[in-house]
Amino acid sequence: xxxxxxxxxxxxxxxxxxxxxxxxxxxxxxxxxxxxxxxxxxxxxxxxxxxxxxxxxxxxxxxxxxxxxxxxxxxxxxxxxxxxxxxxxxxxxxxxxxxxxxxxxxxxxxxxxxxxxxxxxxxxxxxxxxxxxxxxxxxxxxxxxxxxxxxxxxxxxxxxxxxxxxxx
Amino acid sequence: xxxxxxxxxxxxxxxxxxxxxxxxxxxxxxxxxxxxxxxxxxxxxxxxxxxxxxxxxxxxxxxxxxxxxxxxxxxxxxxxxxxxxxxxxxxxxxxxxxxxxxxxxxxxxxxxxxxxxxxxxxxxxxxxxxxxxxxxxxxxxxxxxxxxxxxxxxxxxxxxxxxxxxxxxxxxxxxxxxxxxxxxxxxxxxxxxxxxxxxxxxxxxxxxxxxxxxxxxxxxxxxxxxxxxxxxxxxxxxxxxxxxxxxxxxxxxxxxxxxxxxxxxxxxxxxxxxxxxxxxxxxxxxxxxxxxxxxxxxxxxxxxxxxxxxxxxxxxxxxxxxxxxxxxxxxxxxxxxxxxxxxxxxxxxxxxxxxxxxxxxxxxxxxxxxxxxxxxxxxxxxxxxxxxxxxxxxxxxxxxxxxxxxxxxxxxxxxxxxxxxxxxxxxxxxxxxxxxxxxxxxxxxxxxxxxxxxxxxxxxxxxxxxxxxxxxxxxxxxxxxxxxxxxxxxxxxxxxxxxxxxxxxxxxxxxxxxxxxxxxxxxxxxxxxxxxxxxxxxxxxxxxxxxxxxxxxxxxxxxxxxxxxxxxxxxxxxxxxxxxxxxxxxxxxxxxxxxxxxxxxxxxxxxxxxxxxxxxxxxxxxxxxxxxxxxxxxxxxxxxxxxxxxxxxxxxxxxxxxxxxxxxxxxxxxxxxxxxxxxxxxxxxxxxxxxxxxxxxxxxxxxxxxxxxxxxxxxxxxxxxxxxxxxxxxxxxxxxxxxxxxxxxxxxxxxxxxxxxxxxxxxxx
Numbered sequence: 001x002x003x004x005x006x007x008x009x010x011x012x013x014x015x016x017x018x019x020x021x022x023x024x025x026x027x028x029x030x031x032x033x034x035x036x037x038x039x040x041x042x043x044x045x046x047x048x049x050x051x052x053x054x055x056x057x058x059x060x061x062x063x064x065x066x067x068x069x070x071x072x073x074x075x076x077x078x079x080x081x082x083x084x085x086x087x088x089x090x091x092x093x094x095x096x097x098x099x100x101x102x103x104x105x106x107x108x109x110x111x112x113x114x115x116x117x118x119x120x121x122x123x124x125x126x127x128x129x130x131x132x133x134x135x136x137x138x139x140x141x142x143x144x145x146x147x148x149x150x151x152x153x154x155x156x157x158x159x160x161x162x163x164x165x166x167x168x
Numbered sequence: 169x170x171x172x173x174x175x176x177x178x179x180x181x182x183x184x185x186x187x188x189x190x191x192x193x194x195x196x197x198x199x200x201x202x203x204x205x206x207x208x209x210x211x212x213x214x215x216x217x218x219x220x221x222x223x224x225x226x227x228x229x230x231x232x233x234x235x236x237x238x239x240x241x242x243x244x245x246x247x248x249x250x251x252x253x254x255x256x257x258x259x260x261x262x263x264x265x266x267x268x269x270x271x272x273x274x275x276x277x278x279x280x281x282x283x284x285x286x287x288x289x290x291x292x293x294x295x296x297x298x299x300x301x302x303x304x305x306x307x308x309x310x311x312x313x314x315x316x317x318x319x320x321x322x323x324x325x326x327x328x329x330x331x332x333x334x335x336x337x338x339x340x341x342x343x344x345x346x347x348x349x350x351x352x353x354x355x356x357x358x359x360x361x362x363x364x365x366x367x368x369x370x371x372x373x374x375x376x377x378x379x380x381x382x383x384x385x386x387x388x389x390x391x392x393x394x395x396x397x398x399x400x401x402x403x404x405x406x407x408x409x410x411x412x413x414x415x416x417x418x419x420x421x422x423x424x425x426x427x428x429x430x431x432x433x434x435x436x437x438x439x440x441x442x443x444x445x446x447x448x449x450x451x452x453x454x455x456x457x458x459x460x461x462x463x464x465x466x467x468x469x470x471x472x473x474x475x476x477x478x479x480x481x482x483x484x485x486x487x488x489x490x491x492x493x494x495x496x497x498x499x500x501x502x503x504x505x506x507x508x509x510x511x512x513x514x515x516x517x518x519x520x521x522x523x524x525x526x527x528x529x530x531x532x533x534x535x536x537x538x539x540x541x542x543x544x545x546x547x548x549x550x551x552x553x554x555x556x557x558x559x560x561x562x563x564x565x566x567x568x569x570x571x572x573x574x575x576x577x578x579x580x581x582x583x584x585x586x587x588x589x590x591x592x593x594x595x596x597x598x599x600x601x602x603x604x605x606x607x608x609x610x611x612x613x614x615x616x617x618x619x620x621x622x623x624x625x626x627x628x629x630x631x632x633x634x635x636x637x638x639x640x641x642x643x644x645x646x647x648x649x650x651x652x653x654x655x656x657x658x659x660x661x662x663x664x665x666x667x668x669x670x671x672x673x674x675x676x677x678x679x680x681x682x683x684x685x686x687x688x689x690x691x692x693x694x695x696x697x698x699x700x701x702x703x704x705x706x707x708x709x710x711x712x713x714x715x716x717x718x719x720x721x722x723x724x725x726x727x728x729x730x731x732x733x734x735x736x737x738x739x740x741x742x743x744x745x746x747x748x749x750x751x752x753x754x755x756x757x758x759x760x761x762x763x764x765x766x767x768x769x770x771x772x773x774x775x776x777x778x779x780x781x782x783x784x785x786x787x788x789x790x791x792x793x794x795x796x797x798x799x800x801x802x803x804x805x806x807x808x809x810x811x812x813x814x815x816x817x818x819x820x821x822x823x824x825x826x827x828x829x830x831x832x833x834x835x836x837x838x839x840x841x842x843x844x845x846x847x848x849x850x851x852x853x854x855x856x857x858x859x860x861x862x863x864x865x866x867x868x869x870x871x872x873x874x875x876x877x878x879x880x881x882x883x884x885x886x887x888x889x890x891x892x893x894x895x896x897x898x899x900x901x902x903x904x905x906x907x908x909x910x911x912x913x914x915x916x917x918x919x920x921x922x923x924x925x926x927x928x929x930x931x932x933x
Contacts, residue, residue: 047222087222112673113219114437150836
């Protein structure tokens, strides 16, 4: 168990059991650890990105029980017994892209790609929430996810098109 | 417990260096850029598939076995020295392996500043002395088994200081003002004719001062490194624009051969100039990794990046513009004071833009450096041009109003279509007039009512339409390309290119792929591009100054020419490489190119890790890219919030090497312009030093809801002289001129001439 905290670490580690992308996970965490750091540093799920660690950029967005959260402000202990979905869990079982991922490619809704996992996770939630009635609403509900490269127009177009195609 | 891989769905989910795939229907430059001369099929962004899957590896995405984590401790005074550390409590935190404070002499030396012949973002390495040069400077580094332990311990390190007076604003007591031409003679003032005399006798005169705030690049990927010693060799994973300088910088600091350092940086999560040199955390980090005998990862916290990273310096520009009554510009005097640090002289080039934007016969520029107690400023996107254009193009707008001229017509009348006013040499290509005409047409400029405040919506919303132009050097750097062709049967041939270049999101992999597929007749998915990796032959000279495409593509073009020759194929025109390579052993060859006029010893400079960019002035010509921006602002009648619902931008970047990524890059540059004009101002506190607005909450970047429609159009005419491919520059010119276009639109809407950025609500109340 090279993932376990050293025995001398204080405060006492907390045993967590939750699912990540459909697979069960058991991890002993420091109660101060964020979900983001547990995903990245313990479970090797580095698709979820750290952009600020303060809930200000959205790069670390994941789903907990289907709702989007910023994983940097989510204590890992909060997901005990819950289902976490990260960008690695979005594509189909044979690696086929989700329609929203394909739409991001088609609309060039990214440049450096660093904020992109968070944008995709927020975009999926934005559609599930029904916040896709028009471009203004999509923009508003995607404004928690910063894109410094400035791919906003493509992101809106990708969500608009996918929502229309998939009946959201 | 499942293995780590069980969380990753799909085969090969974690391999991410290069994904090449054509997605969607083939595109043509004609379809995207409105030009009928090019009909080659172009790839969409070739690494997009990996990016939407979160499969690309950035600097902090490597999780080696036995990894430890580092967290910096930063100074809490504006300037002075550390008298004493107390690390007892920090060292008692379980899991802490090292608390590194002042590094003993002989273990680490300060790498020289990149603009003083060195490698580093600044020529001052924190922790090698007791100095605190600025608030937020790293003074200690904690390494622990977990990030939480390192974070806890870092907070427990205390320092006793001796404070000294400091100055953080241009006007503060204790600054030191230096004439750049004297202190950095290789950056002399720009002088043509006798501007003072010509200005004095000009029938129309404008004289105004413009203030630019410090601004921060803030790519969403943080400054981060994962370092690992393998015996005597150091492996650095760090997202950078300049793997060569990172390699040589850390080697210099540690006193080891650069041959013992490898830098791996396949993709950067945005850079924008911030990542163009060796960063100051890396030396102490490498030292710490050696001491603890384990790999160490450092992710610089976002709040610390405001002091750890370079920034666009605060500036004050006085611009005097003289014209005759027809609007013909006769003289300009452009005087700039801008911030530098105590420890470095950051060279300014504001007048490279203002001296060439128009055909002004008498021009005088003057740069003054103002030493302040901050980290050294740096090359944030369009570092000088953005704010120089704000001053110049606001003045030009003012001139148009003063004379009752249309702002577009006035600019066209003062165009310098063929000759660089500064050097007297020809421009390689200049389609600025076409940018203006096409932009006016696409925007519907003809419907503009010139009167200030004359365009109002029914609800009282003030509407303003503004225009401004911009330019940016078409720079070039030396590059080596290694090409390997390997038959995959009669119909397929894999081409692997390793070249000096870095992918920061601008799309260099896609531009390279397009060049190869178009030239060699191979499929997009059979092109493999390796950039940002020092393990090959190309040293990975920096990708900055918008020279990436115009540097890498000519070297690859030369390599493809050699390949054709070696295979006995015709030197130009379509070929079938898969057929030609069928049944043959793999071919590997290399070619290198440098900027026109660069001496042969430039290769030695690159091999030693130095910077070697050239342009816009070359021995026989000057090469620049151009853009025109048309902006609509809407100002809400009560709260006076300023919105930008619509922008039209037309750019001349030479041949468009990658239509999909080029259009996106311009759109991104426009958004940078909107942010720089309406949002981004670094706040400094003269009482405490440092940047106050040190978070993404306090330093507001544009969000999705801030951005409306941005219509981008590219002239797409190959440059005939600069290089064999016909490409110029694009990444930075896209931002230049957005700020004055917005400010001019605000004037048109309100009659307020705002000369300080960012423009805030209180400016238009």
